[in-house]
Structure formats: structure tokens, C-alpha cells
Amino acid sequence: MLLSGTSMEQGGGSVTPVLSVRNLSTSFRVNDEWRTVVRNISFDVAPRETVAIVGESGSGKSVTSLSIMRLLPKNSSRIEGQVFLNGRELLSLQEEQMRRVRGKDISMIFQEPMTSLNPIFPIGKQIAEALTVHTDISNADAKKEVIRLLEKVRIPNASSRFDEYPHQFSGGMRQRVMIAMALAARPKLLIADEPTTALDVTIQGQILDLIKVLQEEEGMSVLFITHDMGVVAEVADRTIVMYRGDAVETGETGDIFHRGQHPYTRALLSAVPRLGSMGERKLPLRFPIVDIKTGEQMPLADVTDTVGKGKTPILDVKDLTTRFDIHSGLFGRKSGAVHAVEKVSFDLFPGETLSLVGESGCGKSTTGRSVTRLITPTSGEVTLDGYEVMKLDQPTLRQMRRSIQMVFQDPFASLNPRMSVGSAVMEPYVEHSLGTKQQARDKAASLMEKVGLSADMMKRFPHEFSGGQRQRIAIARALMLDPKIIVADEAVSALDVSIKAQVCNLLLDLQQSLNLAFLFISHDMAVVERVSHRVAVMYLGEIVEIGPRAAVFENPQHPYTKKLMSAVPVPDPSRRRIKRNMSTDEIKSPIRPVNYVPPKREYREVSAGHVVQVA
Template structure:
């Protein structure tokens, strides 16, 4: 018996009007989605995958876009429906969830009101019936204490819980098809694993089909029955996910798969190994080159951090009195040697970014010591600190937000040289050209503005600017997490090459465990502001001792469709709050040595910490 597809897309093309000309960004894309089937639309930024999804829903700008082809759902061509009928289809027969839930939720309405609104509009329920159904939906997506939380506003939820709210809203009208556009990209690895498991479970229970849009091939292997690979606005390869992973035919597909970091691939490699360089015509990787040991073990560490503590007061009430404190960083200690990479890993809210900013004194710590080449940074005045910051530079997650949009990139790179009196303006121009070459860009790009570059190129510019003052230490705060998989590989390789050539020390802050395994010499795992495990990379990945470290590693998506049916042992708990009462005294933490340099907190099974509400 032949089953009809839930959705049939034939020769879909989308063009946008740019400067009075039509520019086609999606060209003749065709695919089908069967009942209860998950189809992944995969490709890098700019490949056309999100525009394809918006075109299916007819959500592109009416006056400046043109959609042709056919999109058949339930025997009707969605592209030919009147606007009123299409509005009824959206949310009722097709639902969509986006990458950033906070931009999809109204911040001034409770989440219960927003979900109930869809039920009243599409299913004709009364307000009381809609509220009861909202509680059932929130229970279904595993939001604890759903009855009380329907009256909460979006800002009261974590990123993972907000995405669950969006899924509950999408499920409200029992759609035939769920379109998920990069729904896990902005989430931590453990939360991503929970959301993927939730979507799979709900799909089985509700019997809906899923169109899953992503650039992460590990996620594709976890969730998709079939895969459509997009490149340059075209579908270049379509097939079962198992076939595409086992026998990729198109060079671009092979390139995507080759660039995926695989957990465990570094076993037997004592030092960081760059990603293999990919031949863009064949998509095949060259053998990776192992970087020689660059760590200066005999010398004093570049950075020595002892008992670093950073807290933020929470104020409330009419008089703005302190009501509690965020214990963001609590007695953190580590050192970092020349030519070494120490990775700080953990979920959002664990304190790793605050640690990096506290080391730089971009945030003022409460106590502790930070020695840079033996000098206590904490004891310096403002002027001396500004001078010492030449030795330590920071690369942030979002390169566009780090660059002045009104300043050419050449001026942005030259500025620290001129301000620190390291070069005249003429010399700074010459050094800027040299730095652009060093990070793989052309010197003639110096006259362009940040918006004229891709995300990967902008991050290279930020690296060039950080290198301008010849630092000893670079704090890289999620510096590759926002990049596509192949661009991420290129930027990581660049950082490793620069480290080998300039003996740089990196404090590499990340939640991407597969990338951390490839780039780091040592790893420190943070949870609720504390380091719970620290040691050589091979020990942390090969012999994890703390339950939280094991949880992080178990949540990493495996790019192997054969393991798709395996159930992950995942907790649906959110990261506990680091907010404590004013009189809270942190317990003394003890560590045991598992092997040389490998320390784990023995208070793994400590009683729950007291928590106060933020309000």
C-alpha cells in the first residue's frame, strides 16, 4: 500500500529584489516528507536552507520576494492559497520553531497566555479549556511545575526551557508537520541532547512529520531518516541519512562530513591536532598534521590564578537593598604555561565566561590573585593595568559585535598599535597588512567595513587585532561556537598554527566538547562557578571521574546514523541557580588526585546548595 507524502515540494525557487534586480537564492529545490518521517535540510550559512523553510510557510517579505514551484500539503498547493487560508494553515497544519526562542516569544505576555492564544484561535477553545490544555502541553514537553509556570514571563525561563515552550506552542494544534529551523544551535550540548530526545519522543507520540534544518552533521545523524544537502541555493544531494554518511557522492557533502569533529578521534595523540584540510573540488581530507609539543614546562607559568572569586549582588525592593548574591566564580585556581591551551568547559551559567573576564579584569573579582608573568594583575592601578593588557587579549563569541561597524577593519587592527605607542600610523598600516596575511586574508581587505565580511572572516580579523600587540595570553571566549562547521575547522587550525609559531597561551572557553578535545592540552570542567575536574585532555576524555563531566560527554551528538536508536541517559534538570542568600558561606571543597595532574572534586555528592529567588 502506497502512502502519500505529508509534504511534497517540487521545483521551489525563491528570489529577492536587490537594488532593482531579482536575485535567486533558492533554485529548483524538490523533496518529499512522508508520514512520521524526519527529513534534515543541511548546509552552511547562506546555502538557502532557512529561506526554503520560510518559503514553504510563505513568510518571506511579500513586496521584495518571489516564490515559484509547488508546495503540496493535504492535496492543496500552499503557494496558491489566499492569505486567509494560509494563515489558518500556519500553526494549525504546519508549525515552526526557530533558533532563538526569545525573539519568537512576546516578552510582555506570560507563556501560558501565548500558548492559549493559539488554542483559542485555531481550536475554538474557551479560555479555561485553553489554560487546562496549556498545562497538559507543558507537562508533555517536560517543564516541571507546569501549573504554576504558565503565569511566568519568558525571561524567567532558561534557553532550553524557552525552546520547550516553543515546542509546546508548536504542538498546540497537533500539526501534521513541524519545521524546526536550527532549534538547538544556540543551546548547550546537554540541553541540545534533551531537545533532540524530546522531539523524537513527541514525534512518536503525536505521529507528526519533521523538517529539521541544521548545519550540524552530528545532529543530522541523531534525528534524520533522510537528508537533503543544500549548497549555493540548490539541493546537491538527497538520500537516506545512512547512505549519505556511508557513501557521500557530492564533494560538498564529503567536505561537511570531513569537517565534523568526532569525540574520541584524538585517542593516541598527545598534542592538539588541526582539522584535516579539505580539497574543495573532491571534498576529501588530507592527512592531519600533528603539531609538535609547544608547552614550555620548565618555565614559570604565563598565568597563575589562585582562589579567584567573583560575585554579583542582586538588589530589589523600593530601596534597592541587596537580597542575594550570584556566586558566579568561587575559589577557582589553575595555571597556564607558554604554548599551552587550557580549555574551560561547562554549560551556560557555569561561570566560565565570567572567569575569563575576571582574569582580564573586565569584571572586578571579589578576591583571589591573578599573576601574569609573576605580576599580580589585581594589585595594578588603572593606568598600569591598561599597559599590562598588551600581554593579554580577548577574542569574543560574536565578532560583529566586537568590531566598530563604522571603522574599516584596517583601522580596527591598527588602533591598538597606535594607542599603545607600538608603531607610528605608517608603521601600523604595514603591520596591519602583515597581520591580515598571517590570518589568511588579503592586505587589500583593510579598507573594507565589517559588514562586508563573512562570520569566519570577521573572526579572523578579531584574531589579527588581538595579535597586533604581540600578547603572551589570549582568552578565547566561545570564539568558534557561532561558526559553521567547515569555517570553525579553518579558524581552529589558524589558532593552532599561530600558537605553534608565536608560543601563545590560550584560555579556550567553550561548551563544544568535540572541538575542545582537538585543541586543548588540559581541560578544566566548571559547574556552578567551581572547577569540579581538571587534568590533561587525554585523562578528562578517557577517564572522566566527576558525574557532571560524564554527563557533558554523554550528551555530545555522535555523527553515526547507526547509533541513532540508542537512548541517551539524560537528565531533564536545568543547571541549578548560582544565587545564594547574603549569609551563605560556601563549603570548603576537597580534591583528590586521580593521576598526575588529574584532580577531581570529592564533594561530588554534596547536599544541594540553598537557593534564593532572583525576584
């Protein structure tokens, strides 16, 4: 990688890079002082090349991309250095000149498409605007081009969806709309800032395939920003590893993966779960943790068998059904129902982890909320620690919930921002009148230590903690009532890869010491393989396959299970040119008419405890 100049050697000749960044530094004004968050970053992106910037939250990778695009607030930010796009220096351009560059010569896809799309305009009109601003084109021709772009990004029935609004599209389809908008003026460089982080694994696979195909067809260069090393291996020719504002390692992606030198690079790679690495192993396995300062792997204790075999299940669910009525028309008559959970049955033993996996909308979170009665199920039987959950009145329901607690995906949303974390952790104990405030304080302090935080942090507020620390606080709060079951609803999905590994290890440690049972809800198949005893795969509200983790992962039977597994990014750079050719269809709707009667399902046993739905 060049660190100076504006040309690079390729195939024996000199090639002018599409993007050339030299000594880029970005600072933000904080309390009348300038704080530098990106320091002296230099790199090139060649024609048709994909360069990945990888690092965890706070590493400066997104700030780097926003600095290149000049999208940071002028009053509170300062950008220094040089940025050349096809030889043209961008940082010295007037704002009006830069506005003409954005969208035409350089485009950007953001992580959350719903915040980037205007909810009150049809998507066709929004994409057409990107064309009419940058090119001399009639409205009729713009519409034709938009439909062509929508077809190019594999949106079914593109012409009929031109006038639809963002809320009428799924998350994956909205991301496709954003890609179509970014490609409208045929830019030379596409910056993709975490474009797949919030997506299900199958949708992520489709988007990665799509970017590869479009890059080949359009001849674009791509600057890909992510914290997922599996994604980096699949898309990037070269990789830049960032840590706390510095580029700590750069090189060919294969070299980074196989011969990474910096301790932080090795820490990132060690934390990436590899699907299929568990083999016939029956018990969960802790994630390896590498010391960021030394690059040495920390010692890990073995996981022992905690499952209470032969005992009565702590949770027994039979034919659980949860539906949400849909009302429409002038008088609000019932016109249909969302069949969110349909005749789901499973059990959970003390000390066991049962994972529910599937895409968004499959009913896994609704299942978790239904067994806790946070949502009232339509029918079925739920027996939890001796309680018949469906028949409980409010006082007994409150008592039952001491046995089962939830840890949600977003800990910041589950913690009161005006309440100190100590008060938040103590609150369940105090509300259930289990002891004095001093006893609550002592127990909270003990649990803070148990989840890897210190007791003196209890006076702080949620905003003073990182995402991983907030999730640890949420886990400590869930443990205050000494529950026997914890429902972890996408509890690690939003975390950086190394923090995810630490939190998963914490959950395994707590299971060992407290004999906890986990209902682990996730769409991340590689993490599920690592932490589970058994796995249940959900599709359109039904369990289509369930069994011991080794049986399901080593011998998947249902087509949907196979589809989920084939979509998981593999952290192997040799697979970079491989495309999965996955179906681009949206997940089917669970909405059914009023008189709909679900078909009776049949199941067959593949091996001991491994059951699959017969198609």
C-alpha cells in the first residue's frame, strides 16, 4: 500500500487510484477543545477494487468515510489532510462543488436505510431525484431508469413498486433501494458503511452477492466499512484495520487473515465464530479471547455438563399459538390476523441452552415474550417452574416472573437514562420486597462484580458505559431475582465481535455457576452453534426443525435450515469470488384471512431428539 503519491503499480504499469487519501485527520470540538478521533490515515482504492476498513465501534472507521464525503458538521468538526477522487482534491472544494460530486462521482450506503429514506415520498420518486439532480433527463426517462435500477438490485415487480413507500418494504428490500439510489448516477466509488450489520443472515448474503455483481457490471470501486471479519473475507481485496483512530495494520486480505501481525488484528480474528468448527462436540464452547496489548490468547476453563438430565423440564411449552388481530374498514371489523406463533412445542431443562433461530418475522421473539406472558398467547399450554402460565392472575403472574427474566437486544432502551445503574439493578429486588435497600445494594454490588464490572460503577448512568458494558448491566439486573430461566432476545446481536465473544463467555460462566437455563433467541447461526445444547429453527411462526446442536448443524434436514447455514459469511479470503446465488424473494407474510385454518403438520424423527417438519 502506498502512503504517498497518487499512483500505484498494477500489472506492471502505473494506475491512477480512484480514491487516494493522504494523512487524513479528523477532530471534534468537545468542551472548547479539539479531540482527534482519526489520525493520519493514508490509503488508496484502485479501479474495480474493494478495500475494507475494519474495526469496532469507536475505532474511527465511519468518521473516516464521513470525512471523505465531507458530511460532518462544519462548526464542530475539523478535517485535515488530502482526499483525491480521480485526481481531484475534495477537501478544498466549495460546498456547492462538493454537492455535485456527492451522488454523481462518489455515493454512500448507510447502515440504517429507514433513517436515510424519506418516509413521506414514494421510493421511485426518491431514486429519480438522484438522477434529475445530477443529469439532464426527463421525468419519463428518469422513471424508466429507476425501474431498470430496481430490477438491477433484484426487487421483484419493480414497475409496480415504483409508487410504494419505504414502510411497505422489508429491511433487506429497503437496503436494496438505497443501493439503487447510490448507483443511480453511476458513481466511480461506492462507500458502503456497515450496509449489512442490521440485516438477517440470509438478507446479508443477498446484499453481499448483489454488491459483488454490481461491482463487476458497473466497474465500480468499493470502500467497505464493517466490524464483521467474516464479511471482510468475502468482499475485500485489501483490508485496513483501525483501532482507536489509528490504522494499525494494512495489507492484502489474505495476508491479514493468515499472517496478521498486530495484536488487535489477531484479537478480532480470534473472536470470529466459524460455522462448523464444533463438529460432534456436545457441550457449548467458550470463545477464545486474545489480549489486545500482547496478542496472546487468554486461558479458558472447560465447559462442564450442566443439563439436568432425567429431571422435569423447567419450561414445557405445548401448541403455543399467538396471533394478532388486524382490523380495517370504517367500523374497524376484524379482517385477518398475523399468525406470529403457530402451535410451537418445546421443553427446556435446568442448565440447558435452547436456541431459537430464524429471520426477522419468524416469530422467535414473540415466542419468548409469550412464555413470559409479556404478550398474551391465543392458546396453548405453558408450564414454567410449576406454574401454569396461561391460567395465572396478576399477583401470581408477578410471582412467576421471578423465575424467568429477559435480556433484550438494546440495553440502552431497557435502562432508564435518568436512573443510576445501581438503582436500575436494585429495582427488581426492591419492587418484589425481597429485602432491605442495603441488602439490595449489597446484592447488586456482588452481581456487578460477577458480570465483570466493579461495584463503584453503580453511581454512574447508562450513557457513561459502552454497549457491551450496558449489556452486562442488563444481565446483572436480570439476575437480581435469582431466576431459573433467562430469555436472551438477540442479546449479543448489536455488539462488536470481541465484545460479543466476551458477553457469550459471561453467559456460559453464569450458566455454570448458577445452573441457569437459557432460551437464546438469535439469527446468528455461528454464535448459536457455539453456545447451544439444542437448536430450534423457526420459519413463519412454526418450528421446522429441532434437535441437539450437533445433529442439527452436522445433518440439517429442512431446506430453510440449509438456507440459513449457507448464508453465514465464512472468514476465509479464498472464498471471496464465490457467489451463493441465493433467492432474492422476500420472506412470506404471516398475515392470514379471518377463516384461515392452518394445515396439520407432520414431523419425522431423524435421530434421537432430532425432529424435522415434513414439507
